Amino acid sequence: MLYWLMKHVFLGPLLKLFFRPSIEGEENVPATGGALLASNHLAVADSFFLPLMLKRRVTFPAKLEYFTQPGIKGRFKKWFFTGMGQIPIDRSGGAAAQAALDTGVRLLGEGHLLGIYPEGTRSPDGRLYKGKTGLARMVLESRVPVVPVAMFDTDKANPIGSKMWRPRKIRIKIGKPMDFSRYEGLSGDRFVERSITDEIMYALMELSGQEYVDMYAAKAKELLAAQDAGEPAALPTQQRHAADDADRIPETEAG
Template sequence: MKHVFIGPLLRLFFRPEVEGEENVPATGGAMLASNHLAVADSFFLPLMLRRRVTFPAKLEYFTQPGIKGRLKKWFFTGMGQIPIDRSGGAAAQAALDTGIRLLREGHLLGIYPEGTRSPDGRLYKGKTGLARMVLESGVKVIPVAMFDTDKANPIGSRMWRPHKIRIRIGEPLDFSRYEGLSGDRFVERSITDEIMYALMELSGQEYVDMYAAKAKELQTAEQDGRPAELPTQQRRAAREADRIPETEAG
């Protein structure tokens, strides 16, 4: 669907180019770990790769009622996205299990380690869920840097703006040395930080040792003139969500 319906338009207006596609294996399970600047990331990365990329996406994209909801479900399914329920701890584990299953089945899984879009173009702390999936599946991680998608699709914009898009794909990262250590939080954090360092090197972004979701909360609180500290219940939910790297369009 991506080539027949929107591919020609995206290529015409955004002139996307990819560097390092040879680092993506032709077959077998692998994880694409990308920085996340805009919703457009999930359109251009699959467009520019020969292999189909599967992204976990918010369940809400697939459950909206009415004609609009059906069209949205058809569109995101055609783009290779699968619904993930992120509403709580059990749902978070189910999301991880789904990712592990897809990788074991030989899929090319797209993940945004930051968990949500960067609010300011910087690179934020990665969530450790991707490390658990890597350890359980034994696949390699391929770092991906997206460039200027935030200029084509700024936060809050209703319409995309023509702007050249670049994608740089790095060499695969092998974590087989940690085999059998799934569940070790120190190992999972080490793997996640190594992936984020590779993304920082590849993208040239400034790194911030804070979760992007927390940065957004602080930014919103500052704009509203209220305390930035999260209530206890929200802090607990945030800790549960720490393990879920995801596609986030909000």
Template structure:
């Protein structure tokens, strides 16, 4: 009930008025049954505009800190994020990552439509970064299709670090579902999971037109922070170097 009130009565009308969001390819989203919407991630507002333009309820995993702040402000924040379809996920460690995957699989098996950002965090510069294999693990275990989604303009409406959103036209493009049933029974194989994740990222690259960087976005943010602190002088060169070094997979 809270979700639909937020979408149609409170937040939705304001977003439609100031941002005029449009969606292409909505017919690729199944009318029922579990499926993953795998989206690029440019801004916090991605999680607001995508559910707004999809007729079905979309559930996004969100960091648990959004739901545990103390006081009245914390309760209002929890109510708001619950209202926009987000569920709390503890991402602090390995066991927490497994719990997040288990939650995603359960929701998908129950027939939910789940939104996932394969990059794991917002892009620091508008480029598309390497995907984490958790999405592949969830898709295989739940046995559901993955539908690529490209967001456009959310980084202009809601730039990183901004406290106020700026009116800007938002566009959402939905691609054709990706079927990974050919890998049934191979969940847990890291090479299969990497192959699936790379296929998803390639579909996102084609759909969004973004430049692809074969490094995790979190690593790019670390390098930028190091550059700002004066300990790294050439971020592009370091990114290229890191792209050639095998990285430990993360969910």
């Protein structure tokens, strides 16, 4: 009920009024059953406009911190993100990351439409970054189709660090479902998982027209932060490996 009210009564009409969102290819989203929506990630606004424009309910994994902050503000955030169809995901360690993947597989098995950002975090500069392989593991274990989604101009409506959104026409483009049944039974094979992830990222690159960067977005953010602080551009080897292996399951980021 809360999801319906947010979409059709409280938030949805305002978003449509000020941002005039349009969608192309909605017929590519399966009408029933579990499916993964793999989207590029330009802004926090992505997680608002995609559910708004689809007939089916979309569930997104989100940072656990959005649901656990104390006080009135914390309770409001929990109410709001729950109303937007987001579920808390704890990714603080290896066991938590596996639990997050298991949650995604369970939701898909229950027939949910699960929204995922393969890059793991927002693009720091509008380019498309290397995908996390947690997406591929969920695909292999749940055996559902992957539907590529390209968001356009959400980063202009909701720039990084902005507290107020700026009216701007938003576009969404949805590609044909991708079938990876040929890899059935190969979950846990890192080479297969990387191949599937790269295939999905290539589809996103073609759909969005973004320049592709063979680097994790989280790593790019660290490099940019280091440059801004006047530190050496390269990360220490140990830190680079940690950045590469972290965040196997993407999330919704509002920072």
